[in-house]
Amino acid sequence: MLKKIWKYLSSMQFAILLLLILIVSCAIGSFITQGQTFEWYKEAYSERAAALIIATHMDDLYHSPWFLVIAGFLIANLLLCNLIRAPQLFRRFKDEQKIDKALSESVTCSFHSVDKPGPVFAALSMPKPVKAEADGKKILFSSSNRIGLWGAWICHLGVVLLILGFGLGQMTHEDYSLYGVSGQSKQVGDTSYICSIDSFRVELRDDDTVSQYRADITVHDSLTGNSQAAEISVNHPASLFGYKYYQNSTGWAARVSVIKNGSLLQETVLCAGESLTVMDLPELILHFNALYPDYVFIDGRGPASASGALNNPAYLYTLYYKEQLLGMNVLMEGETITVDDYEFRFSEPQNYTILQIKRDRFTALAFAGGILTLLGIFLAFYLQPRKVWAVQENDGSWTVSGLSIKSSALFREQMEQAIQRSQNSNT
Amino acid sequence: MLKIENTLFTAVMLLYFASMILYFVFIAVKNDKLSRVAILLQAAGLVLHTAALICRGIGAGRLPMTNQYEFATSFAWGLCLVSLIFTYRFKFPMIGAFSAPVIFLIIGYAAMQSREVKALMPALQSNWLGFHVSTAIIAYGAFGVSFVVSLIFLLREKMQDRSFWDRHVPEKEKLDLISYRSVCLGLLFLSFCIISGSIWAERAWGSYWSWDPKETWSLVTWLIYAVYLHLRIRRGWKDRSAAWFAVIGFICVIFTYIGVNTFLPGIHSYK
Ligand code: HEM
Numbered sequence: 027m028l029k030k031i032w033k034y035l036s037s038m039q040f041a042i043l044l045l046l047i048l049i050v051s052c053a054i055g056s057f058i059t060q061g062q063t064f065e066w067y068k069e070a071y072s073e074r075a076a077a078l079i080i081a082t083h084m085d086d087l088y089h090s091p092w093f094l095v096i097a098g099f100l101i102a103n104l105l106l107c108n109l110i111r112a113p114q115l116f117r118r119f120k121d122e123q124k125i126d127k128a129l130s131e132s133v134t135c136s137f138h139s140v141d142k143p144g145p146v147f148a149a150l151s152m153p154k155p156v157k158a159e160a161d162g163k164k165i166l167f168s169s170s171n172r173i174g175l176w177g178a179w180i181c182h183l184g185v186v187l188l189i190l191g192f193g194l195g196q197m198t199h200e201d202y203s204l205y206g207v208s209g210q211s212k213q214v215g216d217t218s219y220i221c222s223i224d225s226f227r228v229e230l231r232d233d234d235t236v237s238q239y240r241a242d243i244t245v246h247d248s249l250t251g252n253s254q255a256a257e258i259s260v261n262h263p264a265s266l267f268g269y270k271y272y273q274n275s276t277g278w279a280a281r282v283s284v285i286k287n288g289s290l291l292q293e294t295v296l297c298a299g300e301s302l303t304v305m306d307l308p309e310l311i312l313h314f315n316a317l318y319p320d321y322v323f324i325d326g327r328g329p330a331s332a333s334g335a336l337n338n339p340a341y342l343y344t345l346y347y348k349e350q351l352l353g354m355n356v357l358m359e360g361e362t363i364t365v366d367d368y369e370f371r372f373s374e375p376q377n378y379t380i381l382q383i384k385r386d387r388f389t390a391l392a393f394a395g396g397i398l399t400l401l402g403i404f405l406a407f408y409l410q411p412r413k414v415w416a417v418q419e420n421d422g423s424w425t426v427s428g429l430s431i432k433s434s435a436l437f438r439e440q441m442e443q444a445i446q447r448s449q450n451s452n453t
Numbered sequence: 454m455l456k457i458e459n460t461l462f463t464a465v466m467l468l469y470f471a472s473m474i475l476y477f478v479f480i481a482v483k484n485d486k487l488s489r490v491a492i493l494l495q496a497a498g499l500v501l502h503t504a505a506l507i508c509r510g511i512g513a514g515r516l517p518m519t520n521q522y523e524f525a526t527s528f529a530w531g532l533c534l535v536s537l538i539f540t541y542r543f544k545f546p547m548i549g550a551f552s553a554p555v556i557f558l559i560i561g562y563a564a565m566q567s568r569e570v571k572a573l574m575p576a577l578q579s580n581w582l583g584f585h586v587s588t589a590i591i592a593y594g595a596f597g598v599s600f601v602v603s604l605i606f607l608l609r610e611k612m613q614d615r616s617f618w619d620r621h622v623p624e625k626e627k628l629d630l631i632s633y634r635s636v637c638l639g640l641l642f643l644s645f646c647i648i649s650g651s652i653w654a655e656r657a658w659g660s661y662w663s664w665d666p667k668e669t670w671s672l673v674t675w676l677i678y679a680v681y682l683h684l685r686i687r688r689g690w691k692d693r694s695a696a697w698f699a700v701i702g703f704i705c706v707i708f709t710y711i712g713v714n715t716f717l718p719g720i721h722s723y724k
Binding site: 049433 | 578637644648655659664669679
């Protein structure tokens with residue numbers, strides 16, 4: 027019984043079943059929006075469907091226990107298959123160049139009464155044949171592409187490394203996000219690193235579309251006191267202290283000043299989405315909702331921006347006092363809002379940057395897996411082993427035979443043509 | 454340049470249409486000469502198509518592979534190229550005959566898309582873009598050929614007029630081999646495409662695989678062709694199941710390309 031299970035686990039039948047299950051699961055996962063709540067699915071589908079999705083972990087299908095189990099089985103299946111096949115492959119690899127093996131094997135095709143076998147080898151692009159003798163008969167033998175025998179094996183190993191690298195990376199990766207304007211410094215998650223945004227630029231083309239987001243950053247290790255600096259932009263991340271820094275996105279920020287009885291009480295740079303608590307009246311909060319760089323008011327739609335350029339900046343804010351909404355409005359550059367003794371003003375609109383900071387120690391493993399998979403596929407498909415040999419008969423003519431397991435139909439045709447060409451050139 | 458591209462594109466559509474009609478007539482009246490003319494028209498279409506793509510590239514100042522229109526026209530180009538190569542290599546005009554309607558449908562789809570040239574967003578400005586998309590074009594073209602050859606494989610027995618089919622369509626063993634060779638080409642290039650896409654995504658977004666619908670569907674396609682290979686090894690060429698998988702595989706290719714953009718938006722949706 028155990029032997030049967032073992033055999034099934036390493037079988038190709040099981041492999042096909044696993045691949046089919048993976049195909050269906052991946053397809054299902056692509057149709058169900060991932061990472062939503064029960065309420066969301068209830069709204070989108072129905073209560074029953076939502077319950078089913080949550081119960082079967084289809085809300086996070088690609089990280090669900092059952093998906094991991096399938097991936098685990100695939101790894102086991104691939105490893106077992108490779109383990110079992112390795113000794114056989116090694117033997118076949120060695121035998122590929124043995125003449126006696128070829129003579130005793132079945133052949134793809136054989137042609138008798140060939141006058142000159144040399145041109146046949148050349149026409150088939152085989153390596154120069156070696157000469158030998160068996161049972162008193164002269165033999166010419168050539169084999170090529172035996173490395174191709176390892177193609178599927180290497181490809182399978184690559185897939186295993188790819189899945190392992192990806193899975194381990196998912197389990198152990200660190201992922202932080204950080205935002206700020208030029209001149210700000212912030213801690214990277216809970217690490218000992220402080221990231222300073224030295225400068226941030228949004229580069230525009232003539233038509234006002236964005237050509238690049240570029241940030242100069244310096245990362246300071248508060249444990250060792252060392253610093254490293256780099257310029258990052260979209261598609262050009264930088265590695266600092268083993269973490270990769272990505273220029274991920276951008277948003278608008280502005281300086282907010284709070285003036286009390288005519289003198290400046292407090293001033294800070296706020297990114298859209300952030301709030302400011304008034305220093306000496308913490309119940310009074312100003313929330314900076316959004317910035318419209320090129321403000322227009324569209325009937326039926328409300329405030330909007332005509333372009334991405336800073337032509338006519340306007341600031342959407344909300345004010346709260348003791349958690350009660352005091353008001354929400356749009357403020358133009360230079361205008362102020364007054365609440366009792368306090369006056370609020372927005373100025374210096376600028377872009378802030380959003381950085382993504384990542385560390386995945388297993389990316390290299392997954393990458394190596396990918397390269398091996400590619401290499402294996404190439405070897406399996408484009409270096410298919412083939413052998414050609416010629417035996418001289420008693421009448422002096424030759425019998426030319428060939429063997430190609432994977433492409434026999436094509437190989438037979440190529441041999442026919444090669445034989446014909448060599449016969450024609452003789453006549 | 455873009456005006457020239459427009460004119461060339463119309464000429465290409467006409468040539469592909471004419472070659473498709475000629476192929477149909479070739480099958481209907483069984484005149485071998487017609488197939489040769491159809492192949493020539495298709496080849497002429499391909500030459501003009503190449504010129505149109507070059508004009509588009511020069512006009513836009515970048516590789517013409519970044520939006521739905523550009524990819525559709527490149528996809529048709531890839532299928533036409535691979536189908537002509539296989540038609541020539543295996544001396545098998547039926548590949549061209551069966552590919553012609555598919556090519557025409559894809560180029561027709563391209564014609565319905567907006568041809569506006571838009572500036573590239575920063576994430577798309579990468580040297581990987583060209584490699585990623587060109588490998589996809591060859592892969593899709595090769596899968597298209599395996600699709601038509603597998604259809605011929607599945608239809609072969611059902612054909613009544615045996616003499617015509619026997620003359621123009623190889624034995625099932627060879628059909629299987631042609632389909633296999635095109636799947637090999639397709640899978641190799643699809644693997645290049647997925648891996649280069651992952652490297653690019655890692656540089657642009659910091660994550661080399663994020664289960665974006667397009668990524669997921671390219672994996673589904675890749676796995677379907679893996680099933681094809683194993684079924685073929687397990688059951689041999691006489692079995693029809695591998696051929697069915699080659700057909701399903703290409704349906705997935707089309708879905709990955711058109712369906713995902715339409716129904717499942719993500720970072721690849723060119724929006
Ligand atoms: C994602 C998973 C897999 C991929 C991408 C894959 C890929 C391949 C490729 C490219 C070939 C060569 C086919 C050819 O030359 O026509 C192959 C052959 C093969 N595969 Fe897989 N495979 C996978 C899973 C498996 C599994 C799980 C098994 C376990 C039994 C398996 C068993 C085999 C065998 C026995 C061969 C024939 C080897 C040969 O001809 O030398 N494969 N596979």
